[in-house]
Amino acid sequence: MSKRFTSTVKWDKLWFQELPPRLKCFWQYITERCDVAGVWEVNYRLASFLIGEDVNESDLTAFGDRVELLGDDKLWVKEYVKFQQTTLSRKCPAQKPVFLLLEKHGLLGKIPQNIIKDTDRVTVRVTDRVTDSVGLGTPKPTSNSN
Numbered sequence: 001m002s003k004r005f006t007s008t009v010k011w012d013k014l015w016f017q018e019l020p021p022r023l024k025c026f027w028q029y030i031t032e033r034c035d036v037a038g039v040w041e042v043n044y045r046l047a048s049f050l051i052g053e054d055v056n057e058s059d060l061t062a063f064g065d066r067v068e069l070l071g072d073d074k075l076w077v078k079e080y081v082k083f084q085q086t087t088l089s090r091k092c093p094a095q096k097p098v099f100l101l102l103e104k105h106g107l108l109g110k111i112p113q114n115i116i117k118d119t120d121r122v123t124v125r126v127t128d129r130v131t132d133s134v135g136l137g138t139p140k141p142t143s144n145s146n
Contacts, residue, residue, distance in 0.1 A: 005084055022053035023062050035102035038080025042073050080144055082115055089117045
């Protein structure tokens, strides 16, 4: 079961207040069913069934520039990663899936660069370690699990 942060102040935002209840549910559905990169595999039939009201592609206009269609079968919630992660670091093992999915969907360049920390420094460090290890003939690390 995935757990997500949610904004309790969205209810105070004018754009959200103006949505009819079915689109408020649709927004919640998308933000709770997307992957960790904020990409939802479009399935209006399932969304309609679970929400209990019909939703379709034309309803996305109510969300304005908060979402972006990626082809015919995917939708990206643009601020999702920034909201869920605040900052991203390749040094953080828990964020590896976020980077992998952003790269897979071709979205890494669309993430605000000010939230990505230590990207260049980490790449240099890993390269230096590999070069040093190969040059010194250092044995491969072994598992410490017993």
